[in-house]
Amino acid sequence: MKYIETQTLPSLGHAEVRIIARSPEAARAVAEALRLCFSGTEQRSYPGLDGGTRLHLTVDTATTSGPVGTWLATSRTPVGTCAHSDET
Template sequence: MDHEPLPSEGHAEVRIIAATPEAARRVAEVLRRAFASDEQRSYPAGSEGATRLHLTIDTTHAAEPARSWLATSEPSLEDHAHTDEV
C-alpha cells in the first residue's frame, strides 16, 4: 500500500471507480452538490471503459442539505459506542 500524503484539515480525498465515465461523473456531481470541491481528475481503470475519478472535497463548506445532515450526525455527549464498537 503506497503512502499518499493526507489531505489538509477539513478536506477529504474521494476516489470513485465505475464501469463507465458517466457513472463516475454522476457520483461526483452528487458530492459537488453537497460540498465545495476542486476539479475532478479522471483516469482509465483497468477494464475496458472503466474510469477512476479523483476529487478533493472541502468538508468545511458543505451545502445546506449536507450541513444539516452533518450537524445531526455529530456524536453528542449522550451517545455511547455500541458494545461491538472499539
C-alpha cells in the first residue's frame, strides 16, 4: 500500500532526508557521506519494511563543504520536474 506522508516543511535552507536501506550499516554509510558535504542533525533510525532500516536526518543546504557547493550550483533540476514517477 502506498501512502503520502504529510508533515511540516523544514526551515529555509534545510532539507529532510529519508534513507531506506536493507541494513543499518548501509543507511549509516549514506548518512555519513551526506555529513561530509552538509552539516546536519543527529540521525533518527526506525525499523523499515521487511526488516530494513529507515534513517531520517535534517541537513543544512546553505552550509556546504568542498566541491559539493559548486556541484549544487550547476546541477539544479528545473522546478516542477520529478526524478521518480512516485514523486509529486
